[in-house]
Amino acid sequence: MRMAELARRSGLSVATIKFYLREGLLPHGTRTGVNQAVYGTSHLERLRLIRALARVAGLPLHTIRTVLDALDEGPSVLDAMAITQDALVGEVEGSEPDTEARRRLAEVVRARGWNCEPGSPAYLAAERAIADLQAEEFDELLAHLDDYARIADEVGRLDLQAVASLGRLDVMIRGVVLGSVLRRTLLDTFVLLAQQHHANAPRVAEPVAIDGS
């Protein structure tokens, strides 16, 4: 396809696409004349991925470059996922370790049988989230870490199921980005609606059955 069609189908302006070409984020097309080139489906998918990383996830250019460079190495799905997660989580600030939070998280992970990476940004961010709850002395919520982990497990499985059906690696990575950012917002807003519903219901103070019914 020509540049004009690439712009139309990617939802990006020609100027933006030319910027990505100059920056080396998008490979050049096949030259067909002095000022003309044609682009293929791989260019379109790459642009859609860049758009997701930039506009949806709000990542800066140098982080996008890191993700794309890593993908060009032809990683496994697992490695690609780790690279994407790391970019999305970013640096976890104030790395002062909290031993109580660390112990609590290790216990949750062990109880769920999760096979995950203790040094990863996601893991450190989870530790930090627990430490924040501890700092606010929100014991009522800390008492339910296992329940939230069980719910998170379902969300993670659904996310992966949606992404795994996408096939191509760059399409899957775009799915991980969109899944992480857009699905998060979706779930957040759905939770608010569920809160409205349950606050309306008179049985709000009663013990709640958790197992799905």
Place this chain on the structure above:
Amino acid sequence: MRMAELARRSGLSVATIKFYLREGLLPHGTRTGVNQAVYGTSHLERLRLIRALARVAGLPLHTIRTVLDALDEGPSVLDAMAITQDALVGEVEGSEPDTEARRRLAEVVRARGWNCEPGSPAYLAAERAIADLQAEEFDELLAHLDDYARIADEVGRLDLQAVASLGRLDVMIRGVVLGSVLRRTLLDTFVLLAQQHHANAPRVAEPVAIDGS
């Protein structure tokens, strides 16, 4: 208690507390001398709530004032929750309605039997989240809206259960704020760990059973 103790127990500096007194966010204590006053538990709880709204939720001062003013009217738990949710969600930008997203959300809400407020910021934000998924043509995720709603229902119930046990209205509202912000981060990071686990597992592309096991 004296100002020094109030500062120590609230985790805020004396200067910050004096600022909140001047701004009228915190009621004055009982005067015991020219430059002395004593403060009660209600002052401490109010400060903890302000801290949660300011530091954890990152709300600007005028929004915090709106929330506190509304709480001082002595609302029901349901109204207090709605006020807090509205403040947390904020204005939903770009109110161009998307009829397809609206239809999809109405269907999800109907299927779950949720009793919630179609005009509320949370509802509009949910519509927007679905419209964003549509714009990215993320059909694999849109096909599972009901699953995410079911999961959100569990989260909402757990949140309300944790908050309902807190008793006093200002303590509960602080619980809603902390629950909405800190629990959201907690769940997000747990989902990343679950994704790591399920990406590790060889059965990632298989159909996934959703019902809790």
